[in-house]
Amino acid sequence: MRTPIIAGNWKMFKTVPEAKTFIEEVKGKAEVDGVESVICAPFTNLPALVEAAKGTSIKIGAQNLHFEDNGAYTGEISGEMLKDLGVDYVIIGHSERRAYFAETDETVNKKMHAAFRHGLTPIVCVGEKLEEREAGQTKDVCKVQTEAAFKGLSAEQAAQAVIAYEPIWAIGTGKSSTAQDANEVISYIRELVKGLYGEDVASKVRIQYGGSVKPENVTEYMGQSDIDGALVGGASLQPASYIQLVQGAK
Numbered sequence: 001m002r003t004p005i006i007a008g009n010w011k012m013f014k015t016v017p018e019a020k021t022f023i024e025e026v027k028g029k030a031e032v033d034g035v036e037s038v039i040c041a042p043f044t045n046l047p048a049l050v051e052a053a054k055g056t057s058i059k060i061g062a063q064n065l066h067f068e069d070n071g072a073y074t075g076e077i078s079g080e081m082l083k084d085l086g087v088d089y090v091i092i093g094h095s096e097r098r099a100y101f102a103e104t105d106e107t108v109n110k111k112m113h114a115a116f117r118h119g120l121t122p123i124v125c126v127g128e129k130l131e132e133r134e135a136g137q138t139k140d141v142c143k144v145q146t147e148a149a150f151k152g153l154s155a156e157q158a159a160q161a162v163i164a165y166e167p168i169w170a171i172g173t174g175k176s177s178t179a180q181d182a183n184e185v186i187s188y189i190r191e192l193v194k195g196l197y198g199e200d201v202a203s204k205v206r207i208q209y210g211g212s213v214k215p216e217n218v219t220e221y222m223g224q225s226d227i228d229g230a231l232v233g234g235a236s237l238q239p240a241s242y243i244q245l246v247q248g249a250k
């Protein structure tokens with residue numbers, strides 16, 4: 001039985017005081033037995049969030065890491081530094097990083113290894129662009145991205161990873177994939193994991209849907225056979241909405 005996981009991706013939003021207030025407001029409410037609740041925040045908020053979330057079941061994640069542990073990489077943050085702060089999760093390969101910050105399948109794979117080296121759970125993002133969907137290439141794109149991301153990882157590591165299927169055309173647009181379409185692609189991604197690691201790992205790996213998930217539609221996604229949660233941008237920013245997302249995932 002896979003534990004559902006709702007992860008808020010705050011992207012480049014919220015100051016430290018705003019982040020602290022958010023945790024105060026969701027404490028006890030965005031905490032539901034049998035649902036994992038994770039806030040992935042900008043680097044600047046992470047120490048305050050880890051502190052604010054102490055004593056709660058809310059986990060804190062970063063939105064990126066560098067693949068090396070240290071070195072002359074101005075402006076970068078390593079997995080070792082994140083672990084030192086008490087961070088548990090890290091988003092890797094979000095489509096915005098692939099599009100705007102030259103993230104490639106190769107760097108995504110190196111970052112997956114870096115995350116596991118430091119005991120961080122990766123939430124690795126895969127998904128197709130609108131033109132790829134229209135050309136019938138959704139599954140091909142997911143195959144290339146998923147297989148590249150998991151290259152060289154052990155079965156034990158793969159089973160712990162979280163995959164987020166995010167069709168790029170559905171991100172921040174209000175145009176969500178139907179729950180049935182998302183489930184079909186996510187089932188296919190699970191089959192890919194099965195092909196790489198076998199049935200046991202495939203049955204354990206958690207796969208989220210992301211793209212315009214809101215309190216109004218989260219239950220429909222969660223009702224699908226292969227969808228284990230959601231990676232949520234816009235609707236994770238307001239405490240009331242985040243609480244409803246976590247409660248709706250049960």
Ligand SMILES: O=C[C@H](O)COP(=O)(O)O
Nearest residue numbers: 009171172211212233234
């Ligand atoms: O990481 C989250 C996704 O990019 C989805 O963003 P959204 O919920 O604002 O569409």
